[in-house]
Amino acid sequence: MSAVPETALSERTEPLLDLRDVTVTYRTSEGPLPAVRGVNLTVAPGQVVGLAGESGCGKSTLVSTVLRLQPSGAKVEGEVLVLGQDVQTVGWGALRALRWAEASIVFQGALHSLNPVQRIGAQIAEPITVHEPDLGDAAVQRRVEELLEQVGLPGARKRAYPHQLSGGQRQRVMIAMALACRPQLIVADEPTTALDVMVQAQILDLLRDLVRDLGVGLLIISHDLSVLADVCDRVLVMYAGRVVESGTAAQAFTDPLHPYTAALSGAFPRIGDPAARYAPAGLAGDPPDPRELPPGCSFAPRCPRAVDRCTEAEPPLLEVAPGRPVACIRVGEP
Amino acid sequence: MSAAAVPAPDPAPDDVVLEARGVEVEFVTRTGHAARALDGVDLSVRRGEVLAIVGESGSGKTTLARTLMGLERPTRGEVVFGGAPLDYSFRGLKAYRSRVQMVLQDAAGSLNPRQTVYESVAEGIRLHRRDRSDEQGRSEAELVAAALAESGLRPPERLFLRYPHELSGGQKQRVLIAGALALRPEVLLADEPVSSLDASIRGEILALLLRFRQELGMGVAVVTHDLGLAWNIADRIAVMYLGRVVECGTTEEVLTAPRHPYTQALLSVVPEIEQLEPVVLTGEVPDPSRIPSGCRFHPRCPKLADGTADRAGVAGDCVGTPLPVLPATGDHRAACHLA
Numbered sequence: 001m002s003a004v005p006e007t008a009l010s011e012r013t014e015p016l017l018d019l020r021d022v023t024v025t026y027r028t029s030e031g032p033l034p035a036v037r038g039v040n041l042t043v044a045p046g047q048v049v050g051l052a053g054e055s056g057c058g059k060s061t062l063v064s065t066v067l068r069l070q071p072s073g074a075k076v077e078g079e080v081l082v083l084g085q086d087v088q089t090v091g092w093g094a095l096r097a098l099r100w101a102e103a104s105i106v107f108q109g110a111l112h113s114l115n116p117v118q119r120i121g122a123q124i125a126e127p128i129t130v131h132e133p134d135l136g137d138a139a140v141q142r143r144v145e146e147l148l149e150q151v152g153l154p155g156a157r158k159r160a161y162p163h164q165l166s167g168g169q170r171q172r173v174m175i176a177m178a179l180a181c182r183p184q185l186i187v188a189d190e191p192t193t194a195l196d197v198m199v200q201a202q203i204l205d206l207l208r209d210l211v212r213d214l215g216v217g218l219l220i221i222s223h224d225l226s227v228l229a230d231v232c233d234r235v236l237v238m239y240a241g242r243v244v245e246s247g248t249a250a251q252a253f254t255d256p257l258h259p260y261t262a263a264l265s266g267a268f269p270r271i272g273d274p275a276a277r278y279a280p281a282g283l284a285g286d287p288p289d290p291r292e293l294p295p296g297c298s299f300a301p302r303c304p305r306a307v308d309r310c311t312e313a314e315p316p317l318l319e320v321a322p323g324r325p326v327a328c329i330r331v332g333e334p
Numbered sequence: 335m336s337a338a339a340v341p342a343p344d345p346a347p348d349d350v351v352l353e354a355r356g357v358e359v360e361f362v363t364r365t366g367h368a369a370r371a372l373d374g375v376d377l378s379v380r381r382g383e384v385l386a387i388v389g390e391s392g393s394g395k396t397t398l399a400r401t402l403m404g405l406e407r408p409t410r411g412e413v414v415f416g417g418a419p420l421d422y423s424f425r426g427l428k429a430y431r432s433r434v435q436m437v438l439q440d441a442a443g444s445l446n447p448r449q450t451v452y453e454s455v456a457e458g459i460r461l462h463r464r465d466r467s468d469e470q471g472r473s474e475a476e477l478v479a480a481a482l483a484e485s486g487l488r489p490p491e492r493l494f495l496r497y498p499h500e501l502s503g504g505q506k507q508r509v510l511i512a513g514a515l516a517l518r519p520e521v522l523l524a525d526e527p528v529s530s531l532d533a534s535i536r537g538e539i540l541a542l543l544l545r546f547r548q549e550l551g552m553g554v555a556v557v558t559h560d561l562g563l564a565w566n567i568a569d570r571i572a573v574m575y576l577g578r579v580v581e582c583g584t585t586e587e588v589l590t591a592p593r594h595p596y597t598q599a600l601l602s603v604v605p606e607i608e609q610l611e612p613v614v615l616t617g618e619v620p621d622p623s624r625i626p627s628g629c630r631f632h633p634r635c636p637k638l639a640d641g642t643a644d645r646a647g648v649a650g651d652c653v654g655t656p657l658p659v660l661p662a663t664g665d666h667r668a669a670c671h672l673a
Contacts (some may be wrong), residue, residue, distance in 0.1 A: 204605075
């Protein structure tokens, strides 16, 4: 499998996150299940990178490897470097130090990720007291209030229980928790899914401000390409465990080269576009079972542009223009 | 444009099949305050038409759908179906629910995990048809198969004995729709039918709703916060804010020439609209036990905050003069002192 390294960064800073040819295989009773196949990805300080794809494409599995949170039955190959350290091989002590303090994850589903019987202030304080045991109680409480204010909630809300908050407020609490130990890398898994448009806009604004003010690196996972196009510098599109296209956010959304990216982009109509009236765009079929991938290009069975040649070999991820790797043999063909 | 792209002719007003007339729904909160989730709503659903009811969480759109379904009883006002007020007796509601069906938001949670696909779809037929067959004498199994096939699950027999956990998210949503469709309702109410589905599946489910409207002449009301969905399939839109319809009209009118500042703000934050300067409203929809005076949107209104309302000489009205309930006519109207 050919792999194109992501080298399109303007600044020559060391990446906060560097995934090198990462492959994740689950052991199942029906044989090995390749969930992620040879993914390369980097996130630099101050950069926002988006990972798009539908359920089952491997994006959440890939994210779980960043803090070595993958299930015990999963075999990870390749390198997962967070600030230069390989997360998959470091000792437990180093891994504990790295989680929260160097990299943190905002998990999907803010309602289910918070403890319903604990005040939110105590939940935000927990990682702080674990990582900075010498910090006095008053200092921890001050930090909790600062964090809440940083995400746009009054400090006094620390006494609230999760059920007393709206969906948007709970998502803000999740972000405050992720910031608790001042990490340099934040991973957000579907941070706005299930939120209203207005609350979604508020949360995206907040994430943008944090990247600008704190200079952190942010990796956002979403099935909604329009959300990623709005906040990301770069977007990678995954299908059946592989990256099939990457480019700037605008390129991926408005000028997709891979037919799968085009389908994702077309799923969200431009309001005012007469062609989208009474014509919702979709993609027939479901993604393939990773244990029984179709021959050649995994997307071919659902692809509107597929020809016989597509089933001969898996198309390599080739740079078709500077900074535009695409895994499709029909790019540029009419 | 595809073959499905032929819009229905403008439905005549007498095509109205389901109506809300001055509907108010009040709840009493734990602290004893009255919270008015719906505060006077006039709305009509017509045959062969898709109506989108849009708004944020807390706007009352789900309460409205539940009230139209007969799950909530209006404190004031009435729900009218086929010209007659809804009969809330057990028999009345049962008869009503064979003609008006609802598809709930969470497909995964709405299917019984211990029921096969066949049982889930057949349940409605058993409840509502004593003879378990239709006018053409089709058996229960034939009706279930037809409903599954019409919902895009082909061949249907292959799915009969599957359980919900063996289905994908899109398939579960289709099974729910098939269950509603098996009874040949005149109106289908769908609450956020695609919000939990992948982008790729979304289009197929929406195309399905469009087909029901076109081929079966069904009236479809979709509750959603997704304006792109409305642009894709809706003939008309009602925008809700804090228990009221604040703007209504055809989809083209409301989405390309919005008159209410709230609709304008909602449109400006849709990620793919780049030409608009995003107006991100602060805060969330207020608590319905404390509806603001004057225009209920005034505390968050960008036009009042930036002085536009003041220059137009209506700032005092915005704060002090309540707006009338919008009538359920087909015209483009906005409940705003500026509009």
